[in-house]
Amino acid sequence: MLKIKQYIKAESLAQAYELNQKRNNRIIGGMLWLKMSNAQVQTAIDLSGLGLDRIEETEEECRIGCMVTLRELEMNQSLERLSGGIVRESVKNIVGVQFRNLATVGGSLFGRFGFSDVLTCFLAMDTYVELYQGGIIPLEEFAERKRDNDILVKVIVKKTPGKYVYLSHRNTKTDFPVLTAAVSCVYKNGGQEPCKQRNHKSADFECKDKQKMGYDIKVVVGARPAKAICLRVSEEWSDKLENRVCQTAEIEKLARELAEQVQTGTNMRAGAAYRSHLAEVLIKRGLLKIYGDIQGIGGDRHAD
Amino acid sequence: MQISLVLNGKKITEEITPDLLLIDFLRNHGCYSVKRGCETSNCGLCTVFLDKKPVLSCSVLTARTDGHAIDTLEGLQDEAKEFGAFIADQGAEQCGFCNPGMIMNAIALFRENADPTDEEIKEYLAGNLCRCSGYEGQLRGIRAFLEYKRQGGASCRQ
Ligand SMILES: Cc1cc2nc3c(=O)[nH]c(=O)nc-3n(C[C@H](O)[C@H](O)[C@H](O)COP(=O)(O)OP(=O)(O)OC[C@H]3O[C@@H](n4cnc5c(N)ncnc54)[C@H](O)[C@@H]3O)c2cc1C
Ligand code: FES
Ligand code: FES
Numbered sequence: 170m171l172k173i174k175q176y177i178k179a180e181s182l183a184q185a186y187e188l189n190q191k192r193n194n195r196i197i198g199g200m201l202w203l204k205m206s207n208a209q210v211q212t213a214i215d216l217s218g219l220g221l222d223r224i225e226e227t228e229e230e231c232r233i234g235c236m237v238t239l240r241e242l243e244m245n246q247s248l249e250r251l252s253g254g255i256v257r258e259s260v261k262n263i264v265g266v267q268f269r270n271l272a273t274v275g276g277s278l279f280g281r282f283g284f285s286d287v288l289t290c291f292l293a294m295d296t297y298v299e300l301y302q303g304g305i306i307p308l309e310e311f312a313e314r315k316r317d318n319d320i321l322v323k324v325i326v327k328k329t330p331g332k333y334v335y336l337s338h339r340n341t342k343t344d345f346p347v348l349t350a351a352v353s354c355v356y357k358n359g360g361q362e363p364c365k366q367r368n369h370k371s372a373d374f375e376c377k378d379k380q381k382m383g384y385d386i387k388v389v390v391g392a393r394p395a396k397a398i399c400l401r402v403s404e405e406w407s408d409k410l411e412n413r414v415c416q417t418a419e420i421e422k423l424a425r426e427l428a429e430q431v432q433t434g435t436n437m438r439a440g441a442a443y444r445s446h447l448a449e450v451l452i453k454r455g456l457l458k459i460y461g462d463i464q465g466i467g468g469d470r471h472a473d
Numbered sequence: 474m475q476i477s478l479v480l481n482g483k484k485i486t487e488e489i490t491p492d493l494l495l496i497d498f499l500r501n502h503g504c505y506s507v508k509r510g511c512e513t514s515n516c517g518l519c520t521v522f523l524d525k526k527p528v529l530s531c532s533v534l535t536a537r538t539d540g541h542a543i544d545t546l547e548g549l550q551d552e553a554k555e556f557g558a559f560i561a562d563q564g565a566e567q568c569g570f571c572n573p574g575m576i577m578n579a580i581a582l583f584r585e586n587a588d589p590t591d592e593e594i595k596e597y598l599a600g601n602l603c604r605c606s607g608y609e610g611q612l613r614g615i616r617a618f619l620e621y622k623r624q625g626g627a628s629c630r631q
Contacts, residue, residue: 171492172492173491173492173534174491175491176474176491176492176534176536178536178539197534197537199532200532200533200534200537201514201532204514204532205513205514210492213491213492213534213536215536215537217537240526261596262599264514264515264599264600265517265578265598265599265600265601266527266578266581266597266599266600267517267520267527267528267529267578267600268514268529268532268600270523270526270527270528271528271529271532271533342599343515343599343600
């Protein structure tokens with residue numbers, strides 16, 4: 170059972186950071202994960218009084234405070250637009266509404282949990298984390314780092330025009346996922362180069378003037394059951410996709426190639442072989458959907 | 474440490490231990506509708522409202538609720554009675570253990586979305602586990618209640 174000796178509602182991030190340097194002190198996000206442990210916490214550090222429970226939208230990005238709950242992510246219209254719906258899709262199966270009203274985005278990403286739907290989804294987007302001491306770094310770099318005593322202050326998602334897909338497989342509703350997968354397709358350089366005719370800066374993905382800029386296609390696979398990994402689709406393949414000359418069989422081949430790079434393991438939810446098979450299926454569905462979107466015809470997510 | 478909160482409309486100021494869970498605080502204050510099912514944040518039985526949003530009281534520190542408002546089923550008697558009758562009419566439950574959590578979360582759903590589809594109902598209530606029924610009776614009860622509300626809250630119950 171989780172034991173806590175002292176509870177401090179931090180008055181500043183500096184105070185929270187200092188307190189967090191002691192080995193037996195802990196930041197409290199939603200506390201849902203912490204509560205599953207038998208930790209003997211000397212001081213629980215509550216960040217809820219620091220205004221970090223807001224999502225701010227600027228022209229370039231969405232800035233999400235670490236105390237924003239998963240339910241708020243799910244209901245936020247800016248994120249819905251920016252992510253093409255995958256933020257909502259990725260969290261909607263996490264236990265229930267009451268749970269998601271408590272679990273925080275900060276706790277979810279700081280934990281870098283293997284099973285995480287949240288990590289898989291944000292890795293697929295152009296995401297950065299703002300650390301109190303460590304500054305702003307790409308989420309992908311943060312995910313690979315070892316845990317330390319820094320504070321995750323904000324999650325920053327760039328409004329990079331793109332197409333996104335999120336898929337997960339669960340043995341039963343509301344359970345941890347057996348496998349998660351996300352695919353993103355964005356213009357090279359984040360689509361920031363202005364297109365000549367219309368002088369768009371970060372115009373939407375459909376802008377015809379950008380069609381020959383090239384795509385960056387990323388595939389993220391999580392709950393392997395190890396932590397999510399990011400795979401890049403080669404330039405040769407993304408050129409093919411961009412030029413719309415792919416047959417379904419070729420996309421299947423690409424999915425197989427990518428799935429072969431995903432190391433899977435066994436736990437009580439599924440075996441490694443089953444997960445490897447699922448990886449291929451989910452990657453294929455994701456790529457087909459993205460390809461359909463590129464062609465403007467809408468892919469069939471459930472096509473096997 | 475000292476906290477002040479509003480429980481079912483009444484202000485309470487009290488000394489608590491830092492790791493006192495909200496569920497225990499509430500039961501100490503006579504809110505016995507709030508029950509432990511799993512205590513692993515999975516079953517929804519301990520659902521209460523924190524500033525009008527449904528949360529799991531087994532997973533919140535009472536300290537976090539300092540300065541906030543908590544509502545339990547005891548504070549929502551009229552709404553609960555009106556809706557609960559539709560669940561009873563369907564014979565939806567067997568042991569009834571899941572009922573308080575289910576009613577709380579259904580009320581949260583109705584307040585957020587007065588006209589939900591079946592899919593929306595299932596999604597919203599997915600975190601409320603019932604180990605006796607197959608959820609069909611509850612779904613029928615909710616549909617009947619929504620229909621009753623659509624008709625202006627009269628007659629069609631019988
Ligand atoms: C029963 C159960 C089922 C779940 N199912 C799923 C699922 O299906 N899919 C999924 O993706 N996730 C799932 N999760 C994980 C959940 O969604 C959250 O990611 C998890 O609970 C952590 O979020 P939290 O806010 O509760 O963090 P906490 O438990 O409060 O914190 C987690 C850790 O991060 C630290 N921390 C918290 N916030 C910060 C911060 N801002 N800066 C630095 N450190 C911080 C804490 O000290 C702690 O060590 C599940 C969790 C539980 C308990
Ligand atoms: S007792 Fe709180 S979710 Fe089960
Ligand atoms: S009726 Fe028994 S748990 Fe729901």
